[in-house]
Amino acid sequence: LAKTTQPISMDSYEGQEVNITCSHNNIATNDYITWYQQFPSQGPRFIIQGYKTKVTNEVASLFIPADRKSSTLSLPRVSLSDTAVYYCLVGRGSQGNLIFGKGTKLSVKP
Amino acid sequence: DVKVTQSSRYLVKRTGEKVFLECVQDMDHENMFWYRQDPGLGLRLIYFSYDVKMKEKGDIPEGYSVSREKKERFSLILESASTNQTSMYLCASSDQGGRNIQYFGAGTRLSVL
Numbered sequence: 001l002a003k004t005t006q007p008i009s010m011d012s013y014e015g016q017e018v019n020i021t022c023s024h025n026n027i028a029t030n031d032y033i034t035w036y037q038q039f040p041s042q043g044p045r046f047i048i049q050g051y052k053t054k055v056t057n058e059v060a061s062l063f064i065p066a067d068r069k070s071s072t073l074s075l076p077r078v079s080l081s082d083t084a085v086y087y088c089l090v091g092r093g094s095q096g097n098l099i100f101g102k103g104t105k106l107s108v109k110p
Numbered sequence: 111d112v113k114v115t116q117s118s119r120y121l122v123k124r125t126g127e128k129v130f131l132e133c134v135q136d137m138d139h140e141n142m143f144w145y146r147q148d149p150g151l152g153l154r155l156i157y158f159s160y161d162v163k164m165k166e167k168g169d170i171p172e173g174y175s176v177s178r179e180k181k182e183r184f185s186l187i188l189e190s191a192s193t194n195q196t197s198m199y200l201c202a203s204s205d206q207g208g209r210n211i212q213y214f215g216a217g218t219r220l221s222v223l
Contacts, residue, residue, distance in 0.1 A: 032210050043114075043200050043214030044153070087153070091210055102152035 004088045009105040018075045020104050022088030025069050033064060033071045034089040038103070044087060048073070075106075083108045113137070116201050116215040123222050129188040131218050133201030139213075140206040142184035143168075144176060146197040147217075153200065159184055160206065191222045 005023040012018045024033070032051055036044035048055060050062040050071070061074040075082060085103040117132035135142065143158040145168075155168030157176040165176050173195060177185040184203075188195055198219050202212040 034210055034212075036212075041217070041219075043202070043217050044212075046211050046213070049209060049211060089210065089212075102150075 004090055006086075006088055006102065006104045008102070009107070011107050011109065012078055013109050014079055015077050018078050018082075018106060018108075020073045020075075020086055020088075020106070021070055022073070023070045024088070024090045027068050027090050031090050033062070033068075035060070035062065035071075035073045036087045036089065038085045038087065047086075078106075078108045080108050080110065082106065114201055114203055114213050114215040116199075116218050118218050119216060121218060121220045123188075123191050123220065125192060125222060127188075127191050127222075129191045129220065129222075131186040131188075131199055131201075131220070133184045133186070133215060134182050135184075135201075135203040135213070136182065137203065137205070137213070138181065139203035140181070141204045141212075142178065143202040143204075143212065144174075144184065144186045145200045145202065146170070147200055148197050156186065191220075193222050196220060196222045 032049055034049040035047045037047050038044040048057055048060050048062045050064050052064050052068060055062045063072045073086060083106060085105050087103045114135045123129050141160050144156045145153045146156055147153050154170050156170055156174050157165055157168050159165045159178040162178055162181050175187045198217050200217045201215045204212045
C-alpha cells in the first residue's frame with residue numbers, strides 16, 4: 001500500500017506562493033495522486049489530480065517527478081481563504097487501496 | 111455537480127444505542143466510502159462498497175457494519191455505540207474510472223455519551 005507523508009503544518013502570508021510536498025515511496029504503477037482541501041466542519045474538496053509531470057488548473061499546480069515517489073502541490077498567491085488542511089491521496093478508487101495522509105495544516109496570515 | 115448528502119449534521123446518542131448514518135449520492139457512482147475523522151489522525155477508512163450489496167473492510171472496521179441495498183445509498187451502522195466512536199463521520203462516492211476522485215458529504219458529527 002502506498003502510504004503518504006506530508007508536513008504537519010505550514011505558515012505563509014497573503015500573496016505568497018505555497019508549495020506542499022507529499023512523499024509516497026511505494027506508489028504503484030496504476031496509482032494517481034490526488035489532493036484535497038478541507039475547511040473546518042466540512043468534507044474534503046477535490047483540488048487537483050495527476051499521474052506524472054505537471055498538471056495545472058484554475059486553483060493549483062501539481063508537480064510530479066519522473067520517479068513519482070513524491071509530488072508537490074503549488075498554490076499561487078495564497079489568500080486568507082486558503083487557510084485549510086490539505087491532503088495528499090494515492091491510490092485507485094475502485095480497489096480499496098486508498099491512503100489519506102494526515103494532512104498539512106496551512107495557515108495564511110495577513 | 112456531484113452531491114453527496116448525509117442525513118444528519120449532528121447526532122447525540124447514548125452508549126449501547128444502535129446508530130444509523132445514512133448517505134445518498136446523486137451521480138450514479140459505483141463506489142461509496144465511509145471515513146471517520148479525529149483530531150491528529152486525519153481521515154481513516156472504515157468501509158467501502160464498489161457495488162450494490164458488496165462491501166469491503168477499510169482500515170478500522172471494528173465496531174461498524176455497512177449496508178448497500180441501493181446504488182445511491184450507503185449506510186453505516188454502529189450496532190452498539192461506544193464513547194470511543196465519538197467522531198466526525200464522512201461519506202464519499204466516486205466512479206469506477208480508476209482516477210480516484212472522491213466527492214464528500216458535509217459530515218456527521220456524532221457524540222456518544
